[in-house]
Amino acid sequence: MTDRAPGPVRRIFTGPQRLAPHLAALSESSEYGRAIHNADPPPCDAPPWPEPHGGTPGTGLPRPDPQRSAGQALAVVRSGALTTVQDLGRYGHAHLGVPRSGALDPPALRLVNRLVGNPEGAAALETTLDGCAVRPRRAVTAAVAGAPCPVLVDGRPAPWGAPVRVPAGALLEVGRVVSGVRSYVAFGGGVAVEPVLGSRSTDLLSGLGPAPLREGTVLPLGPATGRAAPVDGVPTQAPPAELVLRIRLGPRDDWFTSAALRTLATRVYRVSAASNRIGLRTEGPPLERAVSAELPSEGMVTGAVQVPPDGRPLVFLADHPTTGGYPVVAVVAERDLPAAAQAAPGTPVRFVAVRHRSSG
Amino acid sequence: MRALPVGDRALLVELADGEETAAFHAELLRRRAAGVLPPVREIVPAARTVLLDGLDDAASFAAGLDGWRAEAPDARVPDTVELPVRYDGPDLAEVAALWGVPAEEVARIHSAAEFRVAFCGFAPGFGYLTGLPARYAVPRRPTPRTAVPPGSVALAGPYTGVYPRSSPGGWQLIGTTDTVLWDPARVPAALLAPGTRVRFVATAAGR
Structure with missing residues (x-):
């Protein structure tokens, strides 16, 4: 995100996965598809959760049996605007330029996995606004949570936020969101694509992991090991009227005028339709810089509030670049990022500066 | 050397130039290999900074940096x-x-x-x-x-x-x-x- 970046960076936010109103046109994500197809199975890193004996390294799931995997597949009937495979992301490679990636709403991912009896970090599907439809080739327990939406099995209503038994060959439809942006769909055994650098997540910035789903995509499922959660359902949360993001100023707040810092902390922004997995873009009053020099590239964290030349703060989400050259005025508390991922375009956003014990 | 807070769990350590940045990065890796660095999820060097992300206690890590001695560059010839x-x-x-x-x-x-x-x-x-x-x-x-x-x-x-x-x-x-x-x-x-x-x-x- 700098003049020195070897490629134009603006394309990141104008790609086909932006949350534009006409989502039907967005399903053919060819720009990313091309880059993503050549990801081969990688060596694995430290597993992000405990691993049962004999499991696939780094995944916490039993090793899929290739003889049986054809019967354990999941066929994509409707991909939706943007549906990707996500787990808790790939850690420890940021210094090589590899984004963390992973579910934008990790609590929702953990929940759907618990509902179907998976390890919390198993790979599931992350949909965008208009859901998806899949047909498992074997009977499977599924669960949908995150953004509330209708769930249908062979046309009959099924519960959201609860384990749902999907018979072999039946159609599981995840509908358009009632509120929020991203629904998560877990399957007993997890989505068992080969991990890349220890994660099965699709990284839209760098093209690691499986390509976004398309009609006809067939995804392997791991053998289910756990028992579905004995619950009738989980409560839905009413969408907040506004997105409140607690921020800590810095590291580059001194690159902005005091008027700009006041603006950031007091004015209302709105979630831009150009938001995506890389960042939550905002519309609102621009922030004026006190320092006009070019910032040498520096490391970026998830939650960084970066201010590009147009002055509108953008919050880096899971697929953000690992280094950038626009100043970071503040950082959003990690616990507020799942809500940011569920804030639909047009939602009002307020940045609230929080004092910290170390900064007094 | 100056350590800037980046949220609650990260630090951006700013150095004078690329050479100092390289030396500080090498020192971090040396300490991590020796097991004397507190757990940190990512160490991301850049042009004149090193980002440490995923620290349990970023404030005390920053405070401890004052005691770091700038060591001579590693004498071993790297590959x-x-x-x-x-x-x-x-x-x-x-x-x-x-x-x-x-x-x-x-x-x-x-x-x-x-x-x-x-x-x-x-x-x-x-x-x-x-x-x-x-x-x-x-x-x-x-x-x-x-x-x-x-x-x-x-x-x-x-x-x-x-x-x-x-x-x-x-x-x-x-x-x-x-x-x-x-x-x-x-x-x-x-x-x-x-x-x-x-x-x-x-x-x-x-x-």
Whole structure:
């Protein structure tokens, strides 16, 4: 995100996965598809959760049996605007330029996995606004949570936020969101694509992991090991009227005028339709810089509030670049990022500066 | 050295220049290897900073930095990656003009320099290499190319980079290497990690 970046960076936010109103046109994500197809199975890193004996390294799931995997597949009937495979992301490679990636709403991912009896970090599907439809080739327990939406099995209503038994060959439809942006769909055994650098997540910035789903995509499922959660359902949360993001100023707040810092902390922004997995873009009053020099590239964290030349703060989400050259005025508390991922375009956003014990 | 808070769990350590940054990064890796660094999820060096992300107690880590002694650079000679290059890039003549040398001199000057991966970014496995004398810094192209072929050896500002895969790009292309820079199925996935020494070796093939 700098003049020195070897490629134009603006394309990141104008790609086909932006949350534009006409989502039907967005399903053919060819720009990313091309880059993503050549990801081969990688060596694995430290597993992000405990691993049962004999499991696939780094995944916490039993090793899929290739003889049986054809019967354990999941066929994509409707991909939706943007549906990707996500787990808790790939850690420890940021210094090589590899984004963390992973579910934008990790609590929702953990929940759907618990509902179907998976390890919390198993790979599931992350949909965008208009859901998806899949047909498992074997009977499977599924669960949908995150953004509330209708769930249908062979046309009959099924519960959201609860384990749902999907018979072999039946159609599981995840509908358009009632509120929020991203629904998560877990399957007993997890989505068992080969991990890349220890994660099965699709990284839209760098093209690691499986390509976004398309009609006809067939995804392997791991053998289910756990028992579905004995619950009738989980409560839905009413969408907040506004997105409140607690921020800590810095590291580059001194690159902005005091008027700009006041603006950031007091004015209302709105979630831009150009938001995506890389960042939550905002519309609102621009922030004026006190320092006009070019910032040498520096490391970026998830939650960084970066201010590009147009002055509108953008919050880096899971697929953000690992280094950038626009100043970071503040950082959003990690616990507020799942809500940011569920804030639909047009939602009002307020940045609230929080004092910290170390900064007094 | 100055440590800036980045949220609650990260620190951005700012250093005077690229050399100090390299030394501090090397010291961090040395301490981590020796098991005396507190747990940290990511250590991301950049042009003049090192980001430490995922610290349990960023404030006390920052406080402890005052006691760090700047050690002499590691005396061990690190491995050097040699990248065979055909100096046949489409911007070779333009770079030669910017440098004020004949086109065939570009290969000699570039392959005589000793490079170091200062940091990675832009794409997995894309290293920002320093080592060319400052007078050879060049601007980016005014209009980026929509597709730079993989293996392109390119210049911008003080840096040399090699595109690990085809992507849009605005750097000046001076050559091509067939070496695979990034392969997630390989250990290590990235041939050029921060701190790696690099030499470009001119080859005649393809000329």
